[in-house]
Amino acid sequence: MAELAENSRIAAYIRVSTERQKEEESHIRQKDTIKAWAERRDIPEENIDFYEDIAISGQSENRDDYNDLMDTYPEYDAIVVRELSRFGRDLGTIVTDVDEITNSDTEFVSTTEQFDTSSAMGSAMLGVIAVMNQLTSDLARERAERMHERRKEQGLPVGRKRKLDDKAMEDVYKWREMGMSYSQITALVSEMHGVDVDRSTIYRYCDKAGVEPEAET
Numbered sequence: 001m002a003e004l005a006e007n008s009r010i011a012a013y014i015r016v017s018t019e020r021q022k023e024e025e026s027h028i029r030q031k032d033t034i035k036a037w038a039e040r041r042d043i044p045e046e047n048i049d050f051y052e053d054i055a056i057s058g059q060s061e062n063r064d065d066y067n068d069l070m071d072t073y074p075e076y077d078a079i080v081v082r083e084l085s086r087f088g089r090d091l092g093t094i095v096t097d098v099d100e101i102t103n104s105d106t107e108f109v110s111t112t113e114q115f116d117t118s119s120a121m122g123s124a125m126l127g128v129i130a131v132m133n134q135l136t137s138d139l140a141r142e143r144a145e146r147m148h149e150r151r152k153e154q155g156l157p158v159g160r161k162r163k164l165d166d167k168a169m170e171d172v173y174k175w176r177e178m179g180m181s182y183s184q185i186t187a188l189v190s191e192m193h194g195v196d197v198d199r200s201t202i203y204r205y206c207d208k209a210g211v212e213p214e215a216e217t
Contacts, residue, residue: 004107004118006042008077013069014052015086027054030082037080037111049076067183070097070199074104083112093200100203163201168193176206179213 012034016026031050038048051065073079079101081087087110088094098108098117107118116122164172168189175185182199190196206212 004041004043004078006044008043008047009075010038010043010048010078010080011069011073011076012048012050012080013066013087014050014082015063015066016054027052030086033082033111034080037109048080067186067199070100071181071183073101073106076106078107078109078118080109080111082110084110084115093198096200096203100207163197164189164193164195164205168195169205172202172205173209173211176202176211177214182206 012031014027014030014034016030034048035045038045051069053063053065069079084094088097101108102117102123107116109116109118109122113125114122115125171192172185172189175188176182180188182202185202186197186199189202
């Protein structure tokens with residue numbers, strides 16, 4: 001991947017999870033760090049759009065600016081955060097969303113961990129994180145399978161109900177094919193089916209099924 005150029009358009013994501021962090025101006029320090037990162041690369045401040053969620057947990061589904069960012073990231077050359085923990089608390093969601101971003105040719109940068117997918121080392125680091133996440137997932141699946149067999153042998157109920165029923169899944173695929181964003185679909189699922197899921201879940205469902213917006217003719 002190519003290094004970021006001076007005229008690159010940047011989306012910076014800022015998040016503080018508590019009112020105390022807000023009072024201590026953590027969000028301002030995050031912003032200053034990203035500005036300094038851009039200055040070292042001769043990227044002017046007017047090329048940076050800031051998305052800020054203040055006093056909101058990294059696991060919250062109500063991160064409005066985060067959801068907006070995940071809908072608009074293809075417009076940017078790079079998404080920049082001060083550190084990965086600002087992007088989210090759940091490693092699986094972080095890897096899923098970063099993978100989605102980088103697959104669209106938008107780079108992802110964390111200034112603290114010096115994690116930059118525009119470099120070979122940054123791309124390798126993303127691969128390591130993905131491998132570790134896959135290992136964790138595989139181990140969890142193996143434990144679940146063993147538990148499944150034990151419960152089956154004991155004549156106990158097994159399996160977990162899927163979050164969305166067949167009708168909801170049908171609507172999800174239909175809305176995605178219509179070109180709706182994952183955040184818009186998340187809101188519609190909550191409104192029309194009464195089920196709260198995060199946008200990463202919707203993304204995984206659509207990605208697994210290979211559902212994408214229909215090409216215009």
